[in-house]
Amino acid sequence: MRTAALTPRTRDDALEALAASAEGKELDVLVIGGGVTGAGIALDAVTRGLRVAIVEGQDWASGTSSRSSKLVHGGLRYLQMLDFHLVHEALTERDLLLKKIAPHLVRPVSFLYPLEHRVWERAYVGTGIALYDTLASIAPGKRALPWHKHVSRAGMDRMFPDLRHDAAVGAVRYYDANVDDARLVTMLIRTAVSYGAHAASRTQVVELTKRATGVVNGAVVVDLETGREITVRADQVINATGVWTEETEALADTDGGLHVLASKGIHIVVPRERIRGEVGLILQTEKSVLFVIPWSRYWIIGTTDTPWKQALQHPVATAADIDYVIEHANAVLASPLTRDDVIGTWAGLRPLLQPGTKEGTSSAKVSREHTVASPTPGLTVIAGGKLTTYRVMAKDAVDFAIGERAATLPSITDRIPLAGAEGHAVLQRQARRISADHGWSRAMVDHLLHRYGSLLMDLIDLVDADPSLGRPLAGAPA
Structure with a gap:
């Protein structure tokens, strides 16, 4: 293994490897997009023994992957949709991250689910969370997190003194995990580089090139630091650009591909001392759920779900967004928040897949959360999904891109710790x-x-x- 550092030297070396690919040292896989999905794909591909490079137009994790709720979780809301497979898959990935892949980055966090009704709701919610815990227990080995517990009103008051006394008659306490999302992406990139991948940020793809037969065989990229233009040759190109999926597809001059819409989610940050509590909260809203998450010296509160049709690079939390989050948090807080309590915000864009694929897309592999497709030979596109299941998405994308070779070059990332995990x-x-x-x-x-x-x-x-x-x-x- 090489050093896991990301330095100006490793970037320069990566750019030279990109240039060399057009002179006889062709890549097996070129990954476009430096978020969690692209980073996961780079690690998955290089640890199969493939020659891999990954490029990102801005900084690593500069888009959606640094603007999440910072949770690694199964998704309780999917139980309401009876999507047991998806919940089990996400919980399996959560526990892999906690126990093997990134125990230094991913840490347990507990939440209270407040109950408004003493009998039927405790039975209903308790059964759902028990199922949630059971789905996590199906995976072999010791449980990564404790089982849920029912909490009385007195216990709830001890754990979260600033929960309004009349807001709940009790609660269920359960466990998930959190992570510094941008840090996770950086460590994925560093680990991929340590195994031989070439990684260059601030490197913009401006064209997808094709052979005379119409098969995509690489890209033209520009080093945004110097303006240097580089032609890259690769057997397979994988588009993992999230909300920029359709823009990247268009560089191949094809009518096929995936439909992706941007949905904005915002979070507010308040000082930890502003709210007295030692655990997080999960609150049902009329649209979805709202999390109150303990995060070091702060509380993170969110999220929202609204369409975004403006500049993808710069989503913002509007006054209306902030008021929405404050209003729903105040529904259960003894000491209501005001805008003056908010010391920071961020807004991220979810890449929401629309039903079906564009005409001309030859094949697609679909799950409830993500889709892998090929709008034209030589180009694989993946979109959708969530932070927790990045590894499954990466595996699916590489399997799809390399086709029959996947049988002899299977993914092994479920057994590979990220940089910093061992020891x-x-x-x-x-x-x-x-x-x-x-x-x-x-x-x-x-x-x-x-x-x-x-x-x-x-x-x-x-x-x-x-x-x-x-x-x-x-x-x-x-």
């Missing part, structure tokens, strides 16, 4: 010693382990060489 458990046990050796608080060490995992040792080497790097910035919590 993480050992460093957790050494956290007290690391804290004492460097004069860092235990909270700081835990924070660094959560972000870096075993790669913390690289950071410690830098601090040992220059102790000033280990001092907290002025005003930052130690």
Whole structure:
């Protein structure tokens, strides 16, 4: 394995590999799109032994993949739709991330599901969440998270003092997980690079090239840092550009492909001390659900679901969006929030697949959440899905792209830890010693382990060489 670092040097090397692909060193797979799906595809493909490159027009995870609810979960709402397979699949992926793939990045988080009715709702919701936990238990091995528990009103008051006393008669406490979504994408890219993938951000695809037969055989990309234009040759091109799916399809000059609409979801951020509670909340709304999520020194509250037809690069949280979230949160909070409590917002765009595919699309593989299709030979398109199931999406996309070869080159990403995962458990046990050796608080060490995992040792080497790097910035919590 190579170094897992992403540096100007590794980017330059990637650009040279792209150029070399047109001079006899053709790629097996060129991935377009540096969100969680594209990053997952790059890792999946390179660990099958394929020659792989991934390009992103902006920064890694600069789109939807850094603007999610930051949850890794099965999706309770899908149980209401009786989509047991989808829930089981997502819960299996959640537990893989917690136990094997990214235990340093993905952490448990518990939620209260407040109950308004003492008898029938407790039975109804309790049965649903019990099924949710049971679907997670079908996978082999030890459970990754505790079973749900029923909570009395007194217990609810202890766990979430700022829950309005008349808002619920009790609750069900259950567990899911959260993750720094942008960090997950970065670690996916770093891991793919460590296995030999070439990764170049700030590299814009401006054309999809074709052979005389009409088969897509690569792309023309532009290095946005220098303006250099590079012709890339690849046996297969995979479009994983999310809400930009149709724009990327159009570069192949084909009428086929997937229909994708952008749906905006926003979140607000309030200081942790503003709401007294040690767990999260999940609240039913007239449209979907609203999460109140503990996140370090803050609360994240969201989300919404509204159409977005303006610039895809710059979705914004409007005053109406913010008021909607505040209003629904205030329905259960003892001390109502105001706009003055909001210290930050973000808006992301979900790529919502529309029924069917465009005329001319030769074949498609469809699940409830994502679709893989080929609008023209040599080009594979994947869209839809969610953060939690990125690995399944990546597997499906690569299987589809390489066709019959998938039987002899199966995906193995369910057994590949991301950079920083191996050795993480050992460093957790050494956290007290690391804290004492460097004069860092235990909270700081835990924070660094959560972000870096075993790669913390690289950071410690830098601090040992220059102790000033280990001092907290002025005003930052130690």
